[in-house]
Amino acid sequence: MNLTALFMMALTQGLVTAATGYFLYRVLSSSSKTKKLDQ
Amino acid sequence: MIDLNSQQQLPTPEEAWGSRLGLILAMAGNAVGLGNFLRFPVQAVQNGGGAFIIPYLICFLVMGIPLLLIEWSTGRYGGKSNNHSTPYILDSMAKGKIWKYVGVFGIFTNIAVVAYYTYIESWTLSYVLHSLLGTFEGMSQSEVTMFFDNYVDIQYSTIGIPYEAVLFYVLVLALNVFILSKGLGGIEKAAKIGMPLLILFGIILAVMGLSLGESGRSGLFPEASAWDGLNFLWTPQYDSLLNPKVWLAAAGQIFFTLSVGMGTIHCYAAYIKPKEDIALNSISAGFMNEFVEVVLGSSIVIPIAAGYLGLNWVLENAGFGMAFQTMPYLFQQWGEITAAFAGVLWFGLLFFAGITSSLAMGTPWMGFMKDEFAWNRKQGAWSFGFLALVMGLPTVLFYQHGVFEEYDYWAGTVSLVVFALLETILFSWIFGINKGWREINEGSDIKIPDIYKFIIKYVTPLLLLLVFVSSLLTPENNDWTANILRLAEGKSWLLDNSSIIRQISHHGLKEQWEATTIPAVKESLEQKMFYSNMARLLLIGLFGFISFLVYLSHRKRQKEGKTKL
Numbered sequence: 001m002n003l004t005a006l007f008m009m010a011l012t013q014g015l016v017t018a019a020t021g022y023f024l025y026r027v028l029s030s031s032s033k034t035k036k037l038d039q
Numbered sequence: 040m041i042d043l044n045s046q047q048q049l050p051t052p053e054e055a056w057g058s059r060l061g062l063i064l065a066m067a068g069n070a071v072g073l074g075n076f077l078r079f080p081v082q083a084v085q086n087g088g089g090a091f092i093i094p095y096l097i098c099f100l101v102m103g104i105p106l107l108l109i110e111w112s113t114g115r116y117g118g119k120s121n122n123h124s125t126p127y128i129l130d131s132m133a134k135g136k137i138w139k140y141v142g143v144f145g146i147f148t149n150i151a152v153v154a155y156y157t158y159i160e161s162w163t164l165s166y167v168l169h170s171l172l173g174t175f176e177g178m179s180q181s182e183v184t185m186f187f188d189n190y191v192d193i194q195y196s197t198i199g200i201p202y203e204a205v206l207f208y209v210l211v212l213a214l215n216v217f218i219l220s221k222g223l224g225g226i227e228k229a230a231k232i233g234m235p236l237l238i239l240f241g242i243i244l245a246v247m248g249l250s251l252g253e254s255g256r257s258g259l260f261p262e263a264s265a266w267d268g269l270n271f272l273w274t275p276q277y278d279s280l281l282n283p284k285v286w287l288a289a290a291g292q293i294f295f296t297l298s299v300g301m302g303t304i305h306c307y308a309a310y311i312k313p314k315e316d317i318a319l320n321s322i323s324a325g326f327m328n329e330f331v332e333v334v335l336g337s338s339i340v341i342p343i344a345a346g347y348l349g350l351n352w353v354l355e356n357a358g359f360g361m362a363f364q365t366m367p368y369l370f371q372q373w374g375e376i377t378a379a380f381a382g383v384l385w386f387g388l389l390f391f392a393g394i395t396s397s398l399a400m401g402t403p404w405m406g407f408m409k410d411e412f413a414w415n416r417k418q419g420a421w422s423f424g425f426l427a428l429v430m431g432l433p434t435v436l437f438y439q440h441g442v443f444e445e446y447d448y449w450a451g452t453v454s455l456v457v458f459a460l461l462e463t464i465l466f467s468w469i470f471g472i473n474k475g476w477r478e479i480n481e482g483s484d485i486k487i488p489d490i491y492k493f494i495i496k497y498v499t500p501l502l503l504l505l506v507f508v509s510s511l512l513t514p515e516n517n518d519w520t521a522n523i524l525r526l527a528e529g530k531s532w533l534l535d536n537s538s539i540i541r542q543i544s545h546h547g548l549k550e551q552w553e554a555t556t557i558p559a560v561k562e563s564l565e566q567k568m569f570y571s572n573m574a575r576l577l578l579i580g581l582f583g584f585i586s587f588l589v590y591l592s593h594r595k596r597q598k599e600g601k602t603k604l
Contacts, residue, residue, distance in 0.1 A: 001266040004274050005089060005270045008275060009337075016334055019326050023319065024323055024326075026323070030316070
């Protein structure tokens with residue numbers, strides 16, 4: 001696999017994975033905060 | 040405007056989402072569909088490989104996210120006044136009688152699409168069984184293709200079950216109806232099981248695809264290499280960025296992958312609590328869809344196909360059919376047991392992607408019948424199944440006559456763009472962007488950048504208008520540059536046969552009919568035109584039927600004094 005393609009693939013897939021992980025983390029952390037407040 | 044029905048009622052307890060994660064998984068499941076694994080890689084291959092991802096991601100930011108925000112906030116706004124389907128959600132947002140009829144699209148599209156979508160879903164379930172039974176063992180590429188052609192010819196039985204395709208179709212439809220009859224709880228449970236399994240199956244297959252390298256070379260395809268497929272998919276061809284066709288393809292892909300313009304997001308969001316976040320939820324669900332598409336979708340079909348058949352074969356044959364006509368053959372190259380395992384993973388993954396989307400398509404009808412005619416969940420689910428069956432049987436019985444394609448084109452493509460364009464204009468310009476912006480940010484767990492207020496008002500409607508006009512007036516050979524130059528020289532605009540205008544008049548089929556002298560071909564084309572027209576009549580009939588129900592419900596609301604003044 002050529003380096004340009006590898007770089008492009010790693011960059012794009014890395015960014016999308018990181019963004020997905022970040023937003024899901026925000027959802028899960030704010031959900032647990034709400035649960036604590038409810039308790 | 041006074042809305043007598045907007046008493047800020049909370050949704051009834053049995054029809055509310057059980058958890059936030061469940062809602063996001065159901066929304067992501069709605070968006071993640073067969074297109075994530077089949078349409079995206081093909082679009083990328085056909086539109087400049089690595090460069091495609093640049094307009095694709097830009098369109099996600101300026102069209103995808105805004106449409107998600109619009110539909111989630113519109114849905115939650117409707118839910119506040121106990122409206123759970125687009126006719127009255129849109130009606131509650133503006134003066135005039137027309138919007139409730141525009142909202143008909145949000146029910147019509149779902150019933151028309153689910154009619155053929157569940158048919159594809161049934162193929163995936165059947166192929167899981169065939170993978171386990173080892174049906175594809177020892178078959179050549181052409182035999183696997185022939186197996187599919189035989190399968191969709193309903194008179195043919197592949198393993199001795201009579202009317203196998205019809206049986207699996209009814210089975211899958213019944214499964215959808217059963218889950219829908221359990222209400223949002225059933226949908227949430229299906230998403231909580233289906234989505235993690237889909238991602239797990241996708242990761243395993245992606246690892247298998249990415250690690251294939253050059254080990255799949257054979258005497259027939261000595262140059263085959265998975266790396267070639269990945270190189271083509273990811274090496275940016277920057278000159279394609281100047282081609283309008285690539286941008287339109289990217290906008291189209293973003294549009295279809297997120298399941299916007301259907302009415303399903305509105306319906307799901309209508310069951311969200313009035314002060315609950317929608318900004319973070321919608322972006323999370325959107326990114327989850329992107330993860331499945333960009334990370335998993337690009338790492339399975341193309342590298343595996345290029346790894347065994349070579350890049351040239353992929354470039355010539357890339358298409359939707361690869362999933363059923365090529366993948367089972369490729370899996371056989373891994374040996375008997377791994378082939379069965381990979382087949383179950385691949386078709387299981389497609390099945391989960393399909394069912395989480397088709398379940399979403401049932402909810403707008405059920406929400407509408409419950410709100411307007413007090414139908415319970417079982418009545419709603421079974422009547423939906425009945426409508427889907429009536430609309431779907433012609434696609435099963437006359438698949439080879441083009442009924443399937445006709446539904447997909449008018450209901451699954453054109454209707455979505457029309458509805459999304461109209462709802463965006465309603466949200467930004469009639470309901471008002473200031474009010475809309477407040478809706479988006481109410482109860483929000485994240486701050487949406489203010490630039491999105493501008494994007495939602497100007498950029499998104501403009502892009503949607505471009506997508507619509509470009510579909511209406513697609514230039515010959517999809518060559519925008521040449522046609523724009525022609526216009527500049529004072530010559531006329533040449534339409535492609537794929538443009539909406541030419542599709543209406545069957546221009547392409549008529550051209551083929553005139554060009555051929557073989558009576559059998561002429562007859563086959565005439566049959567295709569006949570069945571296409573029948574399919575169109577069915578679609579128009581369905582739209583008319585739902586519009587009539589909306590009219591009846593409006594009269595009922597008038598009698599009960601529930602209409603807006």
